Amino acid sequence: MMPGAGVPVLSLDAVSIRYRGGDGSLVNALEDVTLRLVAGEMLGIFGPSGCGKTTLLMAAGLLEIPTEGTVRFSGTQADTMAGEAALRDFRRRHIGFVFQKPNLVPFLTAVENVALAMVIDGVPAGEAEQRAMGLLAALDIAHRAGNRPAGLSGGEQQRVAVARALANDPVLLLADEPTAALDSRRGRQVMELLLGIARRRLAAVAVVTHDPRSIDLFDRMIEMEDGRIVNESRAAAA
Amino acid sequence: MNYLAWRDLSANMLRFVLAAAGVGFLLTGCMGITGLYRGVLHDALLTIEEIGADLWVVQGGRAGPFAEASTVSASLDRRVEGVAGAQAVRRFVQNNLQFEIGGRRQRIAVTGLDFPKDQGAWVGLTAGRLIEEARGEAIADASLGLALGQEVRLGRDLYRVVGLTEGQVDMSGDGQLFVTVPDTMDIADSRRPEAVLLDRAQGLGTTADRPSRIAAVIVTTAPGMTDEVATIIEAWGDVAVLSRSQQRDVLVDGRLWRLRLQILFFAVLLLTVTGVVIAMTIYNSTIEKLHEIAMLKLIGARDGFILSMILQQAVLIGLLAYGVALALSVLLFPQFPRRVVLLPEDLALIFCGLMLACAFGSWIGIARALRVRAKEVLA
Incomplete structure (x- = not known):
């Protein structure tokens, strides 16, 4: 069930993530980060390499449990869930991921890749593939449904990856440099696609990017440095 | 079936088939070696099981005639006939000899039938007839390559093949040739004229002098x-008596135990490989697939989903390999x-071993x- 526009989806409160480096020293990957994300909003996360962008995405996606602070989804604290299985169940039902590389399963066709996310949520294979076809059609890639990833272009693969991320109607979509491997035209298309998802499906979308060309598409941008949010600005959405 | 398991296999069919074929060849070896042992056992017990004897009276202190050498008096059968409860008494003799047949030197297990009491009814003819003459007739196993009506020289005399059998071999796999007891003696005693x-x-030339x-x-x-007949005969002291099951045990647990152990070792070795x-x-x-597995976990796949994919693929390889092994066994053995005898219980045991190997794998x-x-997907 999608929340209404503007309803808080994700809240990170004073989140810090620390770990021991190879030389035994303490590394502050994320330091006292507080962030809110609401339904229908697209957030851009900028910053130099190693500044903590991906770690922030991991904390938001419940892939990394904070050393300090809390992660809440729609007001419910999520980072205290017992066990990896519970976290995975939560991710499956509420969070979608898109990466720089599409990370499609090479021996599955496009439609099977999308259906996979539903099948592991217990949807029967036939029904899952039917719904996956609908998603591929919505992203204008249905005509390539029977192709394996090796037979698709980079842009087509990324569209299939977006379709897979949407398979279980997530309230939060996390994208880690989704346009890095694409040319500017295809990169722009993917960013517009993510914005469309935020607007039409009322999902909260967070995009880690180095690419300034799509800056006009974000509702809000944060800039990170040394594990901290050092700047936050609102931009005019298209 | 797991959504990914079959799709992965069908996308990599050649590799899957090659893996299954490799495992199948190993299993064929495993089935072959087990079947060979069963075959040796079958051949070793063939005469004991089919000759229809309840008791074997052998040389005193011996467990012959299959496990070790045994010689009894030529007239012992008459003594035994006098024991109350002895219904039918026959002499038994078997010699492994080599003869030139059709230009080829062959090993033959020459087995004596105590004619006329025993005409060979128990040997299971596939062609021809039983022995009807006291001298000069033979029933041959097909493995010897003799034809019905063919005359073959064994020692000094010619023997005409009047009947054929199938699969009548001794423990060594030598085809059996059944002749009458006196003919068996003549064939075994065949000597050069100079020796005669x-x-x-030396005054030893008469039949009576022959051992x-x-x-x-x-x-x-x-x-x-x-039991009663056995007790009476045993009490004579000069002979030993073995029941059919004792004779069987002497062979299986005595003469064949090393072979059995060795074959078990090889079967376990092959299953381990x-x-x-x-x-x-x-x-x-x-x-x-580690990257895909990390991806599956990221999008929320439970461990059970991933485990079932791996397990099902292993079992599928195992099942296909078992099919390959069965087909090869039927064609080759x-x-x-x-x-080579493939018993259902052995095949079931190998199947269980295979499934264990799949589970281990x-x-x-x-x-x-x-x-x-x-x-790790994000790393």
Whole structure:
């Protein structure tokens, strides 16, 4: 069930993530980060390499449990869930991921890749593939449904990856440099696609990017440095 | 079936088939070696099971005539006939000899039939007839390559093949040739003329001087009298008595136990190699998919989903390999020079061993897959 526009989806409160480096020293990957994300909003996360962008995405996606602070989804604290299985169940039902590389399963066709996310949520294979076809059609890639990833272009693969991320109607979509491997035209298309998802499906979308060309598409941008949010600005959405 | 397992296999069909074929060949070896042991056992027990004897009277202190040498008096059968409860008494003799047949030197197990009491009804003719003459007739196993009506020279005399059997071989796999007991003695005693002359010169040339070649006397007892007859004969002191089951045990637990142990060792070795091959195949296939496994975990797949994919692939390889092994066994084993017997219980045992090997193989892959973390996709 999608929340209404503007309803808080994700809240990170004073989140810090620390770990021991190879030389035994303490590394502050994320330091006292507080962030809110609401339904229908697209957030851009900028910053130099190693500044903590991906770690922030991991904390938001419940892939990394904070050393300090809390992660809440729609007001419910999520980072205290017992066990990896519970976290995975939560991710499956509420969070979608898109990466720089599409990370499609090479021996599955496009439609099977999308259906996979539903099948592991217990949807029967036939029904899952039917719904996956609908998603591929919505992203204008249905005509390539029977192709394996090796037979698709980079842009087509990324569209299939977006379709897979949407398979279980997530309230939060996390994208880690989704346009890095694409040319500017295809990169722009993917960013517009993510914005469309935020607007039409009322999902909260967070995009880690180095690419300034799509800056006009974000509702809000944060800039990170040394594990901290050092700047936050609102931009005019298209 | 797991959504991914079959799709992965069908996308990599050649590799899957090659892996299954490799495991199948190993299993064929496993089935072959087990079947060979069963075949040797079958051949070893063939005469004991089919000759219809309840008791074997052998040389005192011996467990012959199959497990060790045994010679009894040529007239022992008449003594045994006098025991109350002894219904049918026959002399038994078997010699492994080599003869030139059709330009080829062949080993033959020459077995004596105590004609006319025994015409060979128990040998299971596939063609021809039983022995009807006291001299010069033979029933031959098909493995000897003799034709019905063919005359073959064994020693000094010619023997005409009047009947044929199939699969009548001894423990060594030598085809049996059944002739009457006196003919068996003549064939075994066949000497060069010079040897006969030398014996005569020493006054040893007569038949009476020839040593007995009777290995045992076999007794069919009246119903319920077996133990009683055995006790009476045993009490004579000069002979030993073995029941049919004792004779069987002497062979299986005595003469064949080393072979049995060796074959068990080879079967276990082959199954272990099979397990290692399956483990390597599944482990390599899992290693190749670590990124996809991390991806699956990231999008929320439970461990059970990933484990069932790995396990099902291992079992599918195992099942296909078992099919390959069965097909090869049916095609190849009948061409082997020795009998290979595939018993359902042995096949079931090999199947269980294979499934264990599959479980072991997939366990290694599963252990590796469980260590993969979802966030590795982002690394």
